[in-house]
Amino acid sequence: MALTILIVVLAILALGYLRAPLIAWTVAALAGIAYSVFATGCPIGWLIGAGVVALILNLAPLRRALITGPIFSIFKKITPAMSQTEQEAINAGTVWWDAELFSGKPNFKTLHNYPAAKLTAEEQAFLDGPTEELCRMIDDWKIVHELKDLPPDVWQFIKDKGFLGMIIKKKYGGVEFSNTAHARVVTKIATRGGSAAVSVMVPNSLGPGELLQHYGTEAQKDYYLPRLAKGLEIPCFALTSPYAGSDAGAIPDFGVVCRGSYTDPRTGQRHENVIGIRLNWEKRWITLAPIATVLGLAFKLHDPEKLLGGKEDIGITCALIPAEHEGVQIGRRHCPPGSVFMNGPTMGKDVFIPMDWVIGGQDYVGQGWRMLVECLSVGRAISLPAMSVASGKFASFVTGAYARIREQFGLSIGKFEGVDEALARIGGYTYQMDSAQRLALAGLDSGEKPSVISAILKYHNTERMRKVLNDAMDVHGGKAVVLGPRNYLGNAYQTIPVGITVEGANILTRSMIIYGQGAIRCHPFVLREMKAAMANDGVEFDKAFSGHLGFVLDNAIRSFVLGITGSKIASAPVGGDIAQYYKDVERLSAAFALASDMAMFSMGGSLKFREKISARLGDVLSNLYIATAALKRFADDGSPKEDLPLLKWSVLQALHDAQEAMTGFLANLPNRPLAFVLNWIIFPLGRHFTTPRDRLGTKIARILMQPGAARDRLTRDCFVPQEETDAVGVLNHALNAHIEAESTEGKLRRAQRDGKLKALNAKGRLDEALQAGLITQAEFDAVTRARRLKREVIMVDDFDKMLDKHDTEISSREPV
Structure with a gap:
């Protein structure tokens, strides 16, 4: 008897996990009951009853008459009416990869078959030419604090070079760039000056x-x-x-x-x-x-x-x-x-x-309204997400360099674990933001208008921008507190509320739009059921509702099986360590689909008013999107080994955030018995998605503090001036000089500790070391240059008493 029960349980789990069609369930059930009747002597009535149920379930006219027809009558009464604006918002744009994530079993081959977002030769030339030149013309301190506007020559350059016509077709005199080019141009400008970026962005957006x-x-x-x-x-x-x-x-x-x-x-x-x-x-x-x-x-x-x-x-x-x-x-x-x-x-x-x-x-x-929501589904995925990506790339570049150059207690501050932790977040969130937008741009350039994904980007990129800039400010400390031409973070930090607020306030976007649209648009059956109810189409409702029931059952079984096996039995398009990430996404996708259906089942039309519940479900969907975008980006880049820490951090953080959002959903679902059952199905062995380990974060911090291919890929499109006199341009020079002089500085510290150097200040000890033959002239010159450039990096501006004129000659003063 125990063996029979075990076989039945395994058969149910296998059929559900494999998403077997109704006929397969029917055949399996009839075969099992027939075995029980003829092999164990169970009453023949069992088989007859099962056959009747099988006929009802598999013959659509019978099913409609006895099951889905009565349900349809109730459904039409309880389904809340949808206003015209709601209908237009839901119908706006298209569903794309977000629908795969809602399916409970995303097709990763489909993901990797999407063409990567790329520039044409003409677009790359525009990015390397006019955009680079525009960035060189921008003096953000002067624009914000003195002129209160872009200078006339900058405005004229923007007009003459076609920056205001990036989306306009060539036959009308525009440059007709792709969405990818549009986003990358805005990103590059934004790394130099937010005012200029917004001025270019708006005419090309909504x-x-x-x-x-x-x-x-x-x-x-x-x-x-x-x-x-x-x-x-x-x-x-x-x-x-x-x-x-x-x-x-x-x-x-x-x-x-x-x-x-x-x-x-x-x-x-x-x-x-x-x-x-x-x-x-x-x-x-x-x-x-x-x-x-x-x-x-x-x-x-x-x-x-x-x-x-x-x-x-x-x-x-x-x-x-x-x-x-x-x-x-x-x-x-x-x-x-x-x-x-x-x-x-x-x-x-x-x-x-x-x-x-x-x-x-x-x-x-x-x-x-239709015009606005359809266009917003495109523009919302480009403008503010691009500026958020710019903040991440810029923060990664300047903070990584500053953390290596700036020293305390004889050690680069980036090597202190507290700063190391902040650097990991800066690099990891930047990789997430950039990956998320790159995937969306690939969709836009192929003709999609993914409205749900655009809302995900708007909310999550701008929120990550806020986190990245907060961490960058903390690492820079006093350098970023004092405003002036040398403070390259102050204006960006103050601008954070603009991105958070415009194009739909973030609170509203998270609590109402992401899941509010996604639950209906991306779900494979809900919108079909609602349209059938509005059209009074019982045949279509029967098809959709029957499929919906099977969808729920399959996702419940798949969630449990994947949870109990740690997702090990799931498939993945790649091998190695990364394969597990795909499997974990599939597990949480099934759990999300199940949780969504149970939320709609238990709360009905009131779900759209339960904004906290909706927001948490939206967070699950969003983080699944971010995780898969990072995996896609890594593959599109050729799977560079140097980027593995960034990929792993991004995916692990997204999986953990999705899990925590699911936990919050289960803890607050009003139907507590249902929440208990869902918790047992989704997390049968507990919650095991942890935040990225400290060692992984340290690897990211090292990427940001060391010139290399991974750092270059992460900060691509970040405008970096070449002049040592520029507050940002000096960073690379200072970083390279600091690295070159590190070993000599260590030699000097050891000599001082051993009593070989007696001078009271750093300059005196350096001269003394050269005279004593402890260092060579080349080492003396390298340290002198590194210290001069370091001073350029760490110094802040001072002004006259009325704060009208800043001192541009700080670097000429000799250090004490």
């Missing part, structure tokens, strides 16, 4: 150019796109208002369809008694508004007289309005922290515009 290319009329494209590409028009897009920030669907700004007259400021021509829109708006936090010549405006449109022949409440609409148009007001500037990119309010009262100023013309009235 705004008039993007919307015109996708939805504009031919006349709108022909007029505006060439002018936008050459910087003859400076665009801004007015979406957020004082009363509707992240909740863009609740914007109070409105327009009313009516007849009116206007003068076109572009031509000076007067138009009388035409059908148009009378607008009223107040917008805030609009980037480039203070210098914009053309205003993209989002508003709610009403047609009380039904002049357009349709409904009265038309919905969100987008229009393009010249800034010089009568009634348009551009307010005074806002002052973002740590940067001075142009940002400000715009207002308008009873501003009349013609109908053909609506983006796309009259046919696109009421389509504004």
